[in-house]
Amino acid sequence: MESPVQKRVIVKEKKAGLSISDIILVGVLLAVGAVLKFFVGSLFSAGMKPNFIIAMYCLAILLIKPRFVEAIVIGIIAGAICQVFPGTPYINLISEPVGAIVMVLLVYLPLQIGKFSLRPIIGTFISTLASGMTFLGVLYAAFYTGANVNTLPVGVFLGIILGTALVNSIIVQVLYIPLKLALGRGKDD
Numbered sequence: 001m002e003s004p005v006q007k008r009v010i011v012k013e014k015k016a017g018l019s020i021s022d023i024i025l026v027g028v029l030l031a032v033g034a035v036l037k038f039f040v041g042s043l044f045s046a047g048m049k050p051n052f053i054i055a056m057y058c059l060a061i062l063l064i065k066p067r068f069v070e071a072i073v074i075g076i077i078a079g080a081i082c083q084v085f086p087g088t089p090y091i092n093l094i095s096e097p098v099g100a101i102v103m104v105l106l107v108y109l110p111l112q113i114g115k116f117s118l119r120p121i122i123g124t125f126i127s128t129l130a131s132g133m134t135f136l137g138v139l140y141a142a143f144y145t146g147a148n149v150n151t152l153p154v155g156v157f158l159g160i161i162l163g164t165a166l167v168n169s170i171i172v173q174v175l176y177i178p179l180k181l182a183l184g185r186g187k188d189d
Helices: 020-041 052-064 068-082 092-106 119-144 154-182
Strands: none
Touching: 020 052, 020 068, 052 068, 052 092, 052 119, 052 154, 068 092, 092 119, 119 154
16 A cells, blocks of 8 residues: 655755845945945045955855856956946956955855854955955056056055955954844855
8 A cells, every 4th residue: 555645855946046136135235335435445545445345245245155157247346336436447347356256266165163154254355365466466567568557565555455355354254144144044054
């Protein structure tokens, strides 16, 4: 005699792309980064200012875990937003996708102590360094090839990059768990 009870099999469909809520989250976080860059960045008079847009796309990548290509698009959008602000044009269109690529690669590394994830702080720090160093490299490459760009001593740029990396990594670490819980993205993995 056969049992009328059958075993249920749950098949989880693989995500085909970013959902509408993922896209909205990225947009809101990039807007927050732009506001921070405008208001906090205006307090700095050096030729290069802290870029909080990096912190926000790192946070978005941590929360939504996009595919590689989607992370590049997030980086390009972040670079395009940076074009609104005064500074050296177009370089962020290269440096922000680099930062986003580094972040998406670090998202899947098991960086934790016990149940506490260090992925936000370490990933954001390294991604900000990657973005900043790319910006610096492209800026000086343009300068040495004769482009009309303003430069400062490398030490000043390095101080701003390291300071921004430190601040960005703290911001993302502090916001990650509360945002993840508020958005219903489950426990930290």
